[in-house]
Amino acid sequence: MSEFPGEFIPEKLLYRGAEAELWLGTWLNMKVVLKKRIKKGYRVRELDDELIKSRTLKEASLLYEAKKAGIKAPYVLHVNPVKGWLIMTFVEGKSLTEVIQEENEELLSKVGRDIYLMHSSKIYHGDLTPSNIIVVNHEPYFIDFGLGEKVSDIEKFAEDLNVLQKSLQSKLGESYYKKWKAIVNGYITQGGETSREIIDRLNEINKRGRYKQRKKGE
Amino acid sequence: MLISLGIETTAHTFGVAFVNDKGEVLSNVKSVYTPKEGGIHPREASKHHYEVAVGVLRKAKEEAKVKMEDVAVVAFSRGPGLGPCLRAGATLARAVALKFKKPLVGVNHAVAHLEIGYLKSGARDPVFLYVSGGNTQIISKVGDRYVVFGETEDIAVGNLLDAFARSAGLPFPGGPKIMNLAKNGKKLIKLPYVVKGMNVSFSGTLTAAEKLIGKESIEDLAYSLQETSFAMLLEATERAMAYLKKEELVIAGGVGANERLREMARTMCEERGARFLDYPIEYYGDNGAMIAWTGLKQYLFGDTISVEDSKVLVRFRIDDVRIPW
Numbered sequence A: 001m002s003e004f005p006g007e008f009i010p011e012k013l014l015y016r017g018a019e020a021e022l023w024l025g026t027w028l029n030m031k032v033v034l035k036k037r038i039k040k041g042y043r044v045r046e047l048d049d050e051l052i053k054s055r056t057l058k059e060a061s062l063l064y065e066a067k068k069a070g071i072k073a074p075y076v077l078h079v080n081p082v083k084g085w086l087i088m089t090f091v092e093g094k095s096l097t098e099v100i101q102e103e104n105e106e107l108l109s110k111v112g113r114d115i116y117l118m119h120s121s122k123i124y125h126g127d128l129t130p131s132n133i134i135v136v137n138h139e140p141y142f143i144d145f146g147l148g149e150k151v152s153d154i155e156k157f158a159e160d161l162n163v164l165q166k167s168l169q170s171k172l173g174e175s176y177y178k179k180w181k182a183i184v185n186g187y188i189t190q191g192g193e194t195s196r197e198i199i200d201r202l203n204e205i206n207k208r209g210r211y212k213q214r215k216k217g218e
Numbered sequence B: 001m002l003i004s005l006g007i008e009t010t011a012h013t014f015g016v017a018f019v020n021d022k023g024e025v026l027s028n029v030k031s032v033y034t035p036k037e038g039g040i041h042p043r044e045a046s047k048h049h050y051e052v053a054v055g056v057l058r059k060a061k062e063e064a065k066v067k068m069e070d071v072a073v074v075a076f077s078r079g080p081g082l083g084p085c086l087r088a089g090a091t092l093a094r095a096v097a098l099k100f101k102k103p104l105v106g107v108n109h110a111v112a113h114l115e116i117g118y119l120k121s122g123a124r125d126p127v128f129l130y131v132s133g134g135n136t137q138i139i140s141k142v143g144d145r146y147v148v149f150g151e152t153e154d155i156a157v158g159n160l161l162d163a164f165a166r167s168a169g170l171p172f173p174g175g176p177k178i179m180n181l182a183k184n185g186k187k188l189i190k191l192p193y194v195v196k197g198m199n200v201s202f203s204g205t206l207t208a209a210e211k212l213i214g215k216e217s218i219e220d221l222a223y224s225l226q227e228t229s230f231a232m233l234l235e236a237t238e239r240a241m242a243y244l245k246k247e248e249l250v251i252a253g254g255v256g257a258n259e260r261l262r263e264m265a266r267t268m269c270e271e272r273g274a275r276f277l278d279y280p281i282e283y284y285g286d287n288g289a290m291i292a293w294t295g296l297k298q299y300l301f302g303d304t305i306s307v308e309d310s311k312v313l314v315r316f317r318i319d320d321v322r323i324p325w
Helices: A045-068 A105-120 A154-217 B042-064 B083-100 B109-121 B157-167 B174-182 B203-211 B218-244 B259-271 B288-300
Strands: A008-016 A020-027 A030-037 A076-080 A085-089 A133-136 A139-142 B003-008 B013-020 B025-032 B071-079 B104-108 B127-131 B136-142 B145-151 B248-252
Touching (some): B003 B083, B025 B042, B109 B127, B109 B136, B174 B259, B218 B259
Parallel strands (some): B003 B071, B071 B104
Antiparallel strands (some): A008 A020, B127 B136, B136 B145
């Protein structure tokens, strides 16, 4: 049986991943999402407790930092690091995956701008797929910082972009190019010289990939 | 009935086996090179392999009760591995193939570990956790290739255990000694735990554990090292299973002989409603049977090579191999 924080009334399970469950429900009359980290029986108790605690705290603090950097993300309402519970406001919208075909370049440019704001605050998202970007009234919201980290290595920021680029490529096929260009434009307009360095690194990562593929065919 | 002769000499192990086309292992003999001190020395190991070659082959032949005339194909481990060791096995395979006029098959060592895992575990569509002295990869079959979804960003988990054992003055092989010491460990010492998506990194864990030698009891260190590194492996593996929506897990490679790792794998699978498919320990570590079995499959798909083209491939990548079956 699932255990829940007091006052939380579960409505439905949104998602069950390897690491956490995501529940939609109400808490103090607010529509919220509860992220519950799953205890792992294969890990010794002390190690599991420690990982759940530190990861819950880290995610809460990254969400806070992201908002401080000026990007839209869920508000953290309640944290219980011992239980591994994180209650956040529910971002009600459609994922970028669903709306990207009909959305204009302005939204994509905002996506790029916000990713740069995140990176300039040394936040590496860690799983920057289009399904982790929610669009509400043509504004992007960023969710799931569970694999994120505070870093200053531009390689990590380029990795973030690479993840987004690759998933757009596989989802959109040839039509991805225009969409991706709008995102990159937003990123560079916001970040100037520093953002160009990161884009250069991204291109380098892409070349590494091609080199690998060419080698396979030898 | 087709019978295959397999020769494995990638690293420490010189293994020879006879396997038939039903997947029955008729014999599986090995001789393991043990360094007097330090890690493996490729030339010393290959010297050992040349010395024991004929004796191991004879023993395997006797146990299998086969005559060379009955053998359909000679398979050898072509790589990846240590050049001098690989060449020892290749030399024996070529000699046998030429003398008895048998077709020759070059087998990818990593593919062979997974294929014997398939055969012995009865898995249909698993995620593989391939863990040995030189490899740490999370692999699954996509179309006609084995694809690596996650791997170590630095050293292999077997290397972590061996290197720590050496630093602690434990004689080779370090893995089993650490497993036994860990059973008496009580205190969990905090060591770096680094998982990035489906990848892991062990070098920081090794350095931290080595620094504590002499300061903490060896039992507690062995216990903490195992608990930390194996939990990292299973977290990355579970993520791969969730991502690929696979319900079976098979471990391959020498570290799979570790009881604690298999116990943790079983628990992880039970908790997510998946199945951990175990099989006899002799097929986890390097062995001739995996080469014979994989070689036989390749032979059935016409994948033979001439002696002239049979040079070993030290950096033979698993995704370079097409898997037609």
